[in-house]
Amino acid sequence: MDNIKKFKDSKLALFLIVLTIFFILNFSIDESNGVLWRLPALFANLPGAINSFVESLINDWFLIEIYDPDIEEYEKTGLVKEITRTFSGLILFFIELIREILLGGVNTIASFTDWDFINENEWAKWPALPWTIVAGGAFILGYALKGLGLSLLAGLSAMYIAIFGQWYPAMETLSFVLIAAPFSFILGLLLGILAYKKRTVEKILAPLLNIAQTMPHFSYLIPVVAFFGIGDQAGALATIIFATPPMIRLTILGLKKVPPEVLESGLMSGCTKFQSLFKVLIPTARHDILIGMNQVIMQCLGMAVIASFIGAKGLGFNLLLALNGLKIGQALELGICIVLIAVTLDKLSLAWANKQTDYFSDLPFFERNKYSVLFFIAFVVSIILAYVGSIIFEGGINYFYIVEHNKGLTTQHFWQSGIDWIVENWYAGLQGFNSFLITGILVPMKNAYLGMPVIATFMLVMGVGYIVGGIKSSLIVCGFLICIAFTEWWDRALITAYMTTFAVLVSAAIGLIVGSLCAQNNLATKIILLVCDTFQTLPSFIYLIPVIMLFGVTDTSVLIAVIVYATIPATRYTVEGLRNVPVSMIESSKMSGANKWQQLTQIEFPLSMPHILLGINQTVIFSLFMVIIGAMIGTEDLGQLILKSLSDKNGIGNGLILGLCVSFIGLAVDHLIQVWSNKRKKDLGVI
């Protein structure tokens, strides 16, 4: 006991020393001190170099002559460009195939024949499915996979989307997700298995995964456009970059957890390599793999809006269009459609994965095929309905076939007037708070960050690194920061850091409090987790506009938008952490006569701290992402430049390097928290 106390004291003492040196440096060094104040921008030429490298790779490296039948000329074009465009053509083909099964069209037929054929043959056109078939199919699929509950969720979601006139964009989004999600899932699974089998692959993948998961999406949009063009395929590829890493990670995690006994028993029963992988390893690791699948689906729909910046059709694009016209009610309805698709796909895929194979093969024909028969009936009935509809609604919209875009029911006026009411009645009252926050807290905090000499920043961060994880951590963190310090964007990185710090402090506080309160009660736990799911998939762009209306184009607006989003993981992990404290521990504390408060502070919090810390870690990453999206409101940090890189001459290089700067901030924090959390886990004997 004494030793532990000493140990703690020595850490505290160390921290105080670090802090003292930090403040001395902070006050003794100013702009006149040159290198101690700001490091020289050694990497200033890097973005330009990357840019010209990528461009020459695409356009000038290994030129080949290709005949372009449209202009009847031979053209020189880069090999890389031809390869990437062929690949994107393939992805686009599959997206359009699914899209045209749902909505009809000519693109798929055209890719098998040619456009002249389509033009000459009026009949060469695939008809759209009536929405009633898809909705009926959703009811049946839900029932077949799980039961009445899922059937209602899937079917009613489809009906909601159709009745509210969002069928067209929703199916466009669905067709894009139905390609991006399975692609990410399979790619993630394969890479995960490979990394599990080969240590080198894991070593190579680890840093790439770290970067892909912390790099803001805007920074790789332009490179994706340069390689893969603009359109659904580019949106899908950007989504895949974002959605695959968690899948890889969770696959590795799951496979590593498989006990060697299980693997050996498989080998003893004479499994081949292939069998031991698919019959032993993967089924045993299914829990984590399924979480990976859930993450993939959530991330894919989370990208729906950003993917529309580079050509993904559907709900995301319509949402941006609605927001530009300040139609917040409409944007909200579109956002709800995205959430519904996400939840439905998530539950359907989970039910599918959990379904046991039915080995009773001697069922009669109807029993075995009842769902196919049911679907066939739904199909026929829907077509008859669509035909009847064409008579009833003659000349107008056939509501039994496809409800045209924005021609359905709508509740947008209700939401819109709600927002208007809030702005009208709250604006004046909030101005006092707004100016207090800005002049009293935000501006001084920003100035304090900008007034830090670079040497003091390094002293502080490396000191904390040393305390947390010894000399190794200290050097790792230093490595991340020094890369940023050598760019010309250190000051902007400081502003990003100031906003992220503020947002993380507030989000973590709210998340811890709300999470601990909700974890005390079963119903509250369920509700808060549902709220977390909803807000995670509801596009964050929706609340940017109301927030601007209340707080103007200021840092307050940005920070509120960030906090709304970044509180989700803090809350979720707190709830999960507290709920997973072993019952035996709680019982034994009760027996020793601990009251509710003691139980919470002495037992539950310390035990769930490692898990909660991972939540805080996620909060940091979420905050960074959202601070960058906050550039859409108006900031002066790295995000503003990332957004600007969409139109820059050196857009590819600038975007990537700026994105890496953001990524490195995230990774430095990530490293510290991970090391600390692992140490705590060891101390507590959790692992």
Add this chain to the structure above:
Amino acid sequence: MKNLKIKAIVAILTTAMVFVSGQALAKDSRKPIVIPTHNWSSQVVMAYVIGGIFEKLGNRVKYVPADSQAVYEAIRNGDVTISHEVWQSTFGKSFYNAMAKGGLIDAGNHSALTIEELGVPSYVIEKNLCPGLPDWKALADCHKVFATADSGGKGRILEGPQSWHGDLMPKRIKALGLEDKYVVKFAGSADAIWAELASAKKEGRGIIAFNWSPNFTDADGFEFIQFPPYFDGCRIEDGGDGSCGSPVGWLKKAANYKFPKTHPRAYTVFSKISFSTQDIGQMASLVDVFKLSHEDAAKSWLNTHEDVWKPFLE
């Protein structure tokens, strides 16, 4: 059997004839023309209007959503065929960057002359919140009217994103001697400007923002501030002192360099297309005021304005 033979011969002959005549007339390729849609109404409606005109010529079109800055790179690479609303001050930079790299051509101007300038909502002038506006000299005495929580007592000028025209406005404010009284805040997107304008209107509060015309805000009333008139060479980068307002701007069309070769007919029409301020205003108001969907607005505009677009086909 005999019947089949004749049919086959006829088929071959027709194909050959189509092929030959195709060569002779240099007909448009049947591949779809890719038209980008951005996130504001007039642009989307005009995309469907121009698409509709192309379809009347017998061409196929395909619409693809794209970011309004990133689209020029896509046109250059041939992933998007045209862009029909290139605003001078907001997209001029991206347009010329892409043109310098090669692959993008200038397909002429619309007749619409655009104003892209700082201004105030009309009620600011009607309520006389700042006596003397729209003359810029009035600004000197009423910076307090335009102050916000984060402007430190100065008036705040809400400028568009920095990618639009860099430091033009801060330089101008300095050149006009207003820098002690005003700060320039860069909004992150056009949406942010509209949100602030809408919020200010509800409160009847004073606000100076960057805006343009023709735009949907025209319907609500928006007055541009009259700065000293623009002349060639008045801006700092051109050797002047920077104390001048914005020039009357152009609205261009852009196309991929292959477009004239692949679709000669459509390109000729596209290069002739020239909408006026009034046309663009009507297209936007069909959506923003009359609440039509973008597709319906385009159809209705095409039906009611044959006199405008038919001449482009000649």
